[in-house]
Amino acid sequence: MRERLEQLNKEALEELCHIGNSQLVQDLRVKYLGKKGRLTEILRGMGKLSAEERPIIGQLANTVRENIEQKLEEVKVAIEKKEIEAKLQRESLDVTLPGRPIQVGNRHPLTLVIEQIEDVFLGMGFTVAEGFEVEQDYYNFEALNLPKDHPARDMQDSFYITEEILMRTHTSPVQARTMEKMEGEVPVKIICPGRVYRRDNDDATHSHVFTQIEGLMVGENVRMSDLKGVLLEFAQQMFGENAGIRLRPSFFPFTEPSAEVDVTCMCGGEGCKICKNTGWIEVLGSGMVHPRVLEMAGYDSEKYTGFAFGLGVERIAMKKYDIDDIRQFYTNDLRFLKQFNRV
Amino acid sequence: MFVSYKWLANYVDLTGISPEDLAEKLTRSGIEVEGIEKRNQGISSVVVGYVVSREKHPDADKLNVCKVDVGTEGHLQIVCGAKNVDAGQKVPVALVGAKLPGGLKIKKSKLRGVESKGMICSARELGINDKLLPKEIQEGIFVLPEELEKGQSIESILGLDDAVLELSLTPNRSDCLSMIGTAYEVGAILDREVIEPTIDIQESDESIEGKVKVSIEATDECNRYMGRLIKGVTLAPSPMWLQNLLIAAGVRPINNVVDITNYVMLETGQPLHAFDYDQVPGGNIVVRKAKTGEKIVTLDDIERELDEEMLLITNGEQPIAIAGVMGGANSEVTGDTHNILLESAQFAGSSVRKTSRKLGLRSEASLRFEKEIDFHTVQKALDRAASLLAELAGGKVARGIADAHVSTPEENWVPLRMSNLNNLLGTQLGIEEVEKIFTRLSFHYKVDGELINVHAPSRRKDITREVDLIEEVARLYGYDNIPTTLPVGLNTRGALTREQGLRRIIRDIFNAMGMDEVSTYSFTRSEIIHDFASIYKESEPISLAMPMSEERSLLRINLIPHLAETAAYNLNRKQRNISIFEIGNVFITEEKNITKLPDEKMTIAGLLAGNQAEEHWGQSNIPVDFYYVKGILEGLFTRLGIKGVSYKGAEDLKGMHPGRSAQIMIQDKKVGYIGQIHPVFAQKYDIDETYVFQLDGEQILHFATAHTGMIPLPKYPEITRDIAVVVDGGVTADELRNIIEKTAGSLLESVTIFDVYTDAKLGENKKSIAVSCSYRDLEKTLIDEEVQKVHDKVVAALAQEYGAELRA
Numbered sequence A: 001m002r003e004r005l006e007q008l009n010k011e012a013l014e015e016l017c018h019i020g021n022s023q024l025v026q027d028l029r030v031k032y033l034g035k036k037g038r039l040t041e042i043l044r045g046m047g048k049l050s051a052e053e054r055p056i057i058g059q060l061a062n063t064v065r066e067n068i069e070q071k072l073e074e075v076k077v078a079i080e081k082k083e084i085e086a087k088l089q090r091e092s093l094d095v096t097l098p099g100r101p102i103q104v105g106n107r108h109p110l111t112l113v114i115e116q117i118e119d120v121f122l123g124m125g126f127t128v129a130e131g132f133e134v135e136q137d138y139y140n141f142e143a144l145n146l147p148k149d150h151p152a153r154d155m156q157d158s159f160y161i162t163e164e165i166l167m168r169t170h171t172s173p174v175q176a177r178t179m180e181k182m183e184g185e186v187p188v189k190i191i192c193p194g195r196v197y198r199r200d201n202d203d204a205t206h207s208h209v210f211t212q213i214e215g216l217m218v219g220e221n222v223r224m225s226d227l228k229g230v231l232l233e234f235a236q237q238m239f240g241e242n243a244g245i246r247l248r249p250s251f252f253p254f255t256e257p258s259a260e261v262d263v264t265c266m267c268g269g270e271g272c273k274i275c276k277n278t279g280w281i282e283v284l285g286s287g288m289v290h291p292r293v294l295e296m297a298g299y300d301s302e303k304y305t306g307f308a309f310g311l312g313v314e315r316i317a318m319k320k321y322d323i324d325d326i327r328q329f330y331t332n333d334l335r336f337l338k339q340f341n342r343v
Numbered sequence B: 001m002f003v004s005y006k007w008l009a010n011y012v013d014l015t016g017i018s019p020e021d022l023a024e025k026l027t028r029s030g031i032e033v034e035g036i037e038k039r040n041q042g043i044s045s046v047v048v049g050y051v052v053s054r055e056k057h058p059d060a061d062k063l064n065v066c067k068v069d070v071g072t073e074g075h076l077q078i079v080c081g082a083k084n085v086d087a088g089q090k091v092p093v094a095l096v097g098a099k100l101p102g103g104l105k106i107k108k109s110k111l112r113g114v115e116s117k118g119m120i121c122s123a124r125e126l127g128i129n130d131k132l133l134p135k136e137i138q139e140g141i142f143v144l145p146e147e148l149e150k151g152q153s154i155e156s157i158l159g160l161d162d163a164v165l166e167l168s169l170t171p172n173r174s175d176c177l178s179m180i181g182t183a184y185e186v187g188a189i190l191d192r193e194v195i196e197p198t199i200d201i202q203e204s205d206e207s208i209e210g211k212v213k214v215s216i217e218a219t220d221e222c223n224r225y226m227g228r229l230i231k232g233v234t235l236a237p238s239p240m241w242l243q244n245l246l247i248a249a250g251v252r253p254i255n256n257v258v259d260i261t262n263y264v265m266l267e268t269g270q271p272l273h274a275f276d277y278d279q280v281p282g283g284n285i286v287v288r289k290a291k292t293g294e295k296i297v298t299l300d301d302i303e304r305e306l307d308e309e310m311l312l313i314t315n316g317e318q319p320i321a322i323a324g325v326m327g328g329a330n331s332e333v334t335g336d337t338h339n340i341l342l343e344s345a346q347f348a349g350s351s352v353r354k355t356s357r358k359l360g361l362r363s364e365a366s367l368r369f370e371k372e373i374d375f376h377t378v379q380k381a382l383d384r385a386a387s388l389l390a391e392l393a394g395g396k397v398a399r400g401i402a403d404a405h406v407s408t409p410e411e412n413w414v415p416l417r418m419s420n421l422n423n424l425l426g427t428q429l430g431i432e433e434v435e436k437i438f439t440r441l442s443f444h445y446k447v448d449g450e451l452i453n454v455h456a457p458s459r460r461k462d463i464t465r466e467v468d469l470i471e472e473v474a475r476l477y478g479y480d481n482i483p484t485t486l487p488v489g490l491n492t493r494g495a496l497t498r499e500q501g502l503r504r505i506i507r508d509i510f511n512a513m514g515m516d517e518v519s520t521y522s523f524t525r526s527e528i529i530h531d532f533a534s535i536y537k538e539s540e541p542i543s544l545a546m547p548m549s550e551e552r553s554l555l556r557i558n559l560i561p562h563l564a565e566t567a568a569y570n571l572n573r574k575q576r577n578i579s580i581f582e583i584g585n586v587f588i589t590e591e592k593n594i595t596k597l598p599d600e601k602m603t604i605a606g607l608l609a610g611n612q613a614e615e616h617w618g619q620s621n622i623p624v625d626f627y628y629v630k631g632i633l634e635g636l637f638t639r640l641g642i643k644g645v646s647y648k649g650a651e652d653l654k655g656m657h658p659g660r661s662a663q664i665m666i667q668d669k670k671v672g673y674i675g676q677i678h679p680v681f682a683q684k685y686d687i688d689e690t691y692v693f694q695l696d697g698e699q700i701l702h703f704a705t706a707h708t709g710m711i712p713l714p715k716y717p718e719i720t721r722d723i724a725v726v727v728d729g730g731v732t733a734d735e736l737r738n739i740i741e742k743t744a745g746s747l748l749e750s751v752t753i754f755d756v757y758t759d760a761k762l763g764e765n766k767k768s769i770a771v772s773c774s775y776r777d778l779e780k781t782l783i784d785e786e787v788q789k790v791h792d793k794v795v796a797a798l799a800q801e802y803g804a805e806l807r808a
């Protein structure tokens, strides 16, 4: 029996060295170690052995079993490893092929800028007020200190519909209406975004329709220094922490004192093509609300003061994104619109 | 306004201030300088030469060989091609080594074998704007006045050692439409004194009385009219210095009389007009309004018809000038004129504006009248011009002034409270500092405690109330010096309204679904305005009174035409997959001619065409279809928490495919529509199969609901049962769903349609719909028998209501 066991051990180990797939491993386990396997068959003869021989042969049989089992395991692991490798090999991809496109759309660049500006002022406690694109002459001009024969208003420059109704030329009528509605309550802290219209021929820098955001703050003791502070905050949030502002005296019928406001260019003031090497870009008109405008809206101009400002969204977007033609905003070429896919 | 630096320096000391410095300082204190032009465009070594002789070039017909004396260097031989060159002329000569504008350098040369040492120049070659020069000078060499010294540098003679500042004036600062007004501004900025020209008028013994009579009939349109009589003038070209200053200011020199009136206008801001006294019978001047149909031939020899709004200067009978706009040919100053009737008047700005617009005649003079001129300058300018006519045209000024005036403006004193000043600006200025600023401005003032009473000079008509003075102080103190603070004690909560917030969410949702936002024009044209069904009540289109073009003459009432045009634009540029939306206003009214503001309806519209996804190597292209677009809307409504949405097939939506369009209802209210653009309309816009939707934004925002808390996750399992039924083609999914929901009762959790198909085998006009019903009891585990009972009822109901046959 000893010889048969040793023979079995040798045969099994040799056979296991040559097999190549995991199914065969299973087959060999059955063949050698199964219930009807060769080892069992040999051990059936145990009964005929003497009492001295039995433990010795028993031990040998166990050793053989362990040997085979160990080999079986080794072979199995090796084969599985090979098989996985082969599978991975088969499954490998050309990772340079393009991925499946997940469609994401973009906001219009004007919307991006409007929302950004809204957020800046929301953060400073302003709310967003909206009004009508078709307005009464009264709110568009008269309530803003532009009486009918004022030289600064020219019928030629506005799209009138009737003598009393026109396309608003700025979003200031929203300010006039808001103040009127608040009936002398303070503070008034609003920004007014929206479309406005001017009788301009469309070209690279003019558009008969464009977008404006105006702001208004009225209360007790609102100072020009506060206007500077609020606009500096705006400039830094829009154009970077190091941006500065520069005010230049100007004229608007509805503010006094009035100022044009320049903001440090995105080049950091070094000078570039966008700022025509001045380091500054002109982005805002502003000033202290004219007392007559307050009075017409029912506010006591001796008690309350305020500031107002207005900016062109297209202009800011053009500077911010280096866009050279204002008509791009309204042509809606998808190749243009799809560029605004980053924050 | 063009301001010559040299001219300005006559009134205010500019020592140490370059034109560039001056421009910067002006701009920073409120008078924007748009540009600086050096009058010398790059010339050097150009001198006055005397043409000693001129002979024809031996080998070239068109060339002349000149001998030119330039003083120091003896006679130079210069070949010149100009027709007008001749012996005895003084001309500008560019010497060998000279530089001309554009970098041209003069060298010794040979022209057809003849040596030439230099060049005789035209005005243009010297970089002078020759449009302002007489025609004969434009066409040839620049012939200079005879009295000039040979060898003198041309720069000082032509006033080229000067720079011109172009001011861009805001409407309130018409005081700077004059050199003296500008000088006051510069004086205030630099803190330097302004010296107005002294007027030294030598009147003759002859009195104006009885020779000129002035009366004003139109007292609303003319407040003052003054005339002086200057006799014995000799018309001639003005001296070079005067011509140079006019050219610098962009005004064409004509003759001494006209030039003086222009010069004084530029200096003082007061337009003047010179009549030929002998053509004004009796020297009689009546200022009145025109009669309807009255006519006048103006200086430009055009007969103009007048109306009763226009203001005229007449000789008592016929018009001799349109007040402030243009003189008449019948009283024009000509070469035969000896005696001048000089007008200086104050006409109402609005009258001059209206007249000059109507006649299309706008001039330097009308521009100044329009902005209202200064009452107190009327006489000053008259006297100044009269004294110059005596000095430069040899005239004798008759004693006295013919004067008519309606009213004298009151002295303008404006009080300023120091507390208001500092409160408005956020500054802490002391009274002395403020006084100093008014002194710089040449404003008189009286101090009374914290009150400063300021006398605003009549040239500064813009100063009428306290805030106007505060602005003067602020800009001269310097906006840069005003502190930067944040508002105190006005804390408020900044937040979007619900509607504003939702609008941003709608954009987010569309973006997440791959749709790009567009922004189209608000104006449209009649050919397309009615192409597609409106989602609002029928609207009359609103027309602009004066559109820029027919193409943009109406206010839009519908977004779809604009989106369709956008699609066509992009298709033309090979952008085939289009998925766009716009949120914008349309303008709705029932009035044919509006008397009140239209309804501005915030509208949400979308357009999709092409494939659902970009082309990709790993998947086939799936075109956009009705259900893709509907899916977008379903996603939108879900995200907005809008419940009770239904779609009703609509066959009669203008511009839409009758079988592929639906009204969208929310809780039985029409809120918009969805569908495919009718092929005929698609063809009109040159687009392919295209799907659109349009929603009433206000309604959408109205029905949106906030999140109402979490629904607990189920504790017990569901059981699903699938049914496939064959029904008539006309039976809708909604009908089946309704029956199922009604019949199944509370155990039914959801119904999912998972397959729809038609096949000839099913029978004529039949379709198969496969539905998966999911049942669940929230309280306990369902058992099969319970479900089967309910489900059997569902099957029975389907069979009964729609003749649905159950398929295996």
Ligand SMILES: [Zn+2]
Pocket: A265, A266, A267, A268, A269, A270, A271, A272, A273, A274, A275, A276, A277, A279, A280
């Ligand atoms: Zn820059």
